[in-house]
Amino acid sequence: MNSRKIAVKASQYTMxxxxxxxxxxxxxxxxxxxxxxxxxxxxxxxxxxxxxxxxEAFERLFAVQPMMWQWIQNSFIISFFVAAxxxxxxxxxxxxxxxxATKYRNILFPVVLVTLMIPPSIMMIPSYVLFxxxxxxxxxxxxxxxxxxxxxxxxxxxxxFFMTIPQELDEATYLDGGNRWTVYARVIMPLxxxxxxxxxxxxxxxxxxxxxxxxxxxxxPEMFTLSVGLQLLIGQTSQDLPALAAGAFISIVPIGLLYLxxxxxxxxxxxxxxxxx
Amino acid sequence: xxxxxxxDTLLFFLFILPWIIGxxxxxxxxxxxxxxxxxxxxxxxxxxxxxxxxxxxFTHMMDDPIFLKSLMNTMFFVVFGVPIVTAGMLGLAMLLxxxxxxxxxxxxxxxxxxxxxxxxxxxxxxxxxxxxxxxxNAGLGALGIGKVDWIGGEHTIKPIIxxxxxxxxxxxxxxxxxxxxxxxxxxxxxxxxxGASGIRRFFQITLPMISPSILFVIIIQTMYNFQMFTExxxxxxxxxxxxxYTFVYNIYKSAFTDLKFSMAMTQSIFLFAVISLVTLILMKxxxxxxxxxxxx
Numbered sequence: 001m002n003s004r005k006i007a008v009k010a011s012q013y014t015m016x017x018x019x020x021x022x023x024x025x026x027x028x029x030x031x032x033x034x035x036x037x038x039x040x041x042x043x044x045x046x047x048x049x050x051x052x053x054x055x056e057a058f059e060r061l062f063a064v065q066p067m068m069w070q071w072i073q074n075s076f077i078i079s080f081f082v083a084a085x086x087x088x089x090x091x092x093x094x095x096x097x098x099x100x101a102t103k104y105r106n107i108l109f110p111v112v113l114v115t116l117m118i119p120p121s122i123m124m125i126p127s128y129v130l131f132x133x134x135x136x137x138x139x140x141x142x143x144x145x146x147x148x149x150x151x152x153x154x155x156x157x158x159x160x161f162f163m164t165i166p167q168e169l170d171e172a173t174y175l176d177g178g179n180r181w182t183v184y185a186r187v188i189m190p191l192x193x194x195x196x197x198x199x200x201x202x203x204x205x206x207x208x209x210x211x212x213x214x215x216x217x218x219x220x221p222e223m224f225t226l227s228v229g230l231q232l233l234i235g236q237t238s239q240d241l242p243a244l245a246a247g248a249f250i251s252i253v254p255i256g257l258l259y260l261x262x263x264x265x266x267x268x269x270x271x272x273x274x275x276x277x
Numbered sequence: 278x279x280x281x282x283x284x285d286t287l288l289f290f291l292f293i294l295p296w297i298i299g300x301x302x303x304x305x306x307x308x309x310x311x312x313x314x315x316x317x318x319x320x321x322x323x324x325x326x327x328x329x330x331x332x333x334x335f336t337h338m339m340d341d342p343i344f345l346k347s348l349m350n351t352m353f354f355v356v357f358g359v360p361i362v363t364a365g366m367l368g369l370a371m372l373l374x375x376x377x378x379x380x381x382x383x384x385x386x387x388x389x390x391x392x393x394x395x396x397x398x399x400x401x402x403x404x405x406x407x408x409x410x411x412x413x414n415a416g417l418g419a420l421g422i423g424k425v426d427w428i429g430g431e432h433t434i435k436p437i438i439x440x441x442x443x444x445x446x447x448x449x450x451x452x453x454x455x456x457x458x459x460x461x462x463x464x465x466x467x468x469x470x471x472g473a474s475g476i477r478r479f480f481q482i483t484l485p486m487i488s489p490s491i492l493f494v495i496i497i498q499t500m501y502n503f504q505m506f507t508e509x510x511x512x513x514x515x516x517x518x519x520x521x522y523t524f525v526y527n528i529y530k531s532a533f534t535d536l537k538f539s540m541a542m543t544q545s546i547f548l549f550a551v552i553s554l555v556t557l558i559l560m561k562x563x564x565x566x567x568x569x570x571x572x573x
Contacts (some may be wrong), residue, residue, distance in 0.1 A: 012375045016383050019372055023387055023444065029412050030401045043414045089295040096292030099412040100285065112296065115304055119552050121504040121525045122545040125532045126307030149299025180288050211395050211507055231511065241404060246332040248397035253393045263385060270448045271455045
């Protein structure tokens with residue numbers, strides 16, 4: 001390695017590290033604040049790292065807001081059912097759109113794609129009207145049921161994947177006496193594990209990150225998701241900085257862990273659909 | 278054969294039935310509702326006592342000064358936010374495309390903020406930008422710069438929201454990173470032999486080769502900024518003095534606090550029209566700049 005190359009590498013590392021400090025800085029500040037005592041956060045000028053590490057913030061957090069556990073549980077349950085619904089419904093629909101040679105397919109599939117382009121925020125209030133007419137306000141149904149009725153992103157993901165599975169496998173199955181359902185359940189789905197994983201993780205993450213849905217449709221604190229609960233907490237404990245930081249930390253941990261173990265699937269989902277939700 | 282085909286078509290509809298039900302219930306119906314109510318004077322979401330007022334709502338939409346302010350704010354985010362955030366994403370992607378040891382670890386860390394729930398993001402930013410106890414003002418103080426009320430400042434709140442978007446821009450970065458990896462190496466090698474500088478290589482090879490991804494990201498960012506709401510709501514409730522009050526925030530307020538439900542629907546349709554128009558223009562204009570490989 002000559003000296004020019006070393007200089008290039010050194011400058012590349014410098015740029016990366018400076019950028020990383022800017023990006024990781026806020027997260028580190030959150031961790032630092034979370035581990036301080038309440039008194040220490042009022043010091044001027046602020047200390048970068050806590051003088052004494054303490055976990056009191058978590059005790060205060062759960063004391064001020066005993067429903068925290070409930071909200072964490074709610075978020076898990078909702079995200080679980082959303083992920084399950086996304087896999088089941090979208091794979092069935094995508095199977096229809098990838099394996100049936102009917103003229104209706106060529107009319108309806110573009111409609112699926114068009115719905116991807118419609119801005120979700122213009123559906124915000126009309127959907128509220130629908131859910132209130134159905135008496136679904138203050139239940140989890142507005143969050144879960146749509147996931148069981150074929151989300152356009154996931155239909156698209158599954159269909160793209162199904163198109164890469166050779167049709168010869170279908171024909172071989174028909175020769176063995178199989179039907180449409182056998183092909184779906186015994187041939188296509190077992191071959192689609194990677195895209196199933198991507199969908200499960202992606203749908204789970206998106207449901208966990210969703211704020212506007214639960215914020216609009218759920219008013220009863222017992223039914224809150226963690227995100228909406230945290231928002232309530234900002235109002236209750238706006239002076240208790242360590243407790244707020246602890247709350248933020250708790251909402252990050254599940255997705256952070258999932259990301260560390262399943263990074264590949266999340267990255268794949270983003271690159272394939274161009275969004276995180 | 279004919280009967281078999283009919284049976285197969287029936288099976289097709291059976292398989293896509295979940296989507297059909299979802300499309301009608303959660304798409305066509307709400308969409309139809311909003312168009313319908315836009316021509317009425319309904320005051321509450323889903324009201325049953327209302328009169329038809331023709332296009333009155335559309336003609337009176339601009340009368341509200343706060344509506345105009347929200348429109349200007351949203352235009353600010355679209356005009357300044359979209360280019361800044363897109364450039365930020367591209368810059369980060371180029372950093373993360375460096376061929377150095379440990380780059381995978383860097384990529385992991387840069388994506389992390391994107392996975393932070395928005396409420397937690399807002400909590401974190403309030404901690405950082407806190408005018409009394411925040412780390413940012415402390416750092417600036419050490420440099421001799423006085424306290425700045427970032428989130429409470431009329432001129433600082435919009436730039437902060439744009440910065441926040443850069444912080445959570447991991448998805449766009451990933452898209453650019455994938456595009457950068459697809460640029461054939463031999464193009465760079467040929468340019469290097471011809472003695473082209475790094476800047477020239479960027480403008481004449483990198484940019485044209487990844488232009489489809491740039492268009493894609495710009496369209497997504499434009500749609501996102503037209504609909505910006507949650508950040509403004511959580512960070513500063515649209516304040517101070519309506520300086521972060523966005524278009525969708527105004528729709529939300531019209532429907533739920535102003536009791537002008539029909540006006541909210543009118544504004545939704547207006548937004549839909551604007552977004553469609555801008556996307557269409559972007560697509561048309563981009564034809565001249567976007568290079569698709571394999572195209573003549």
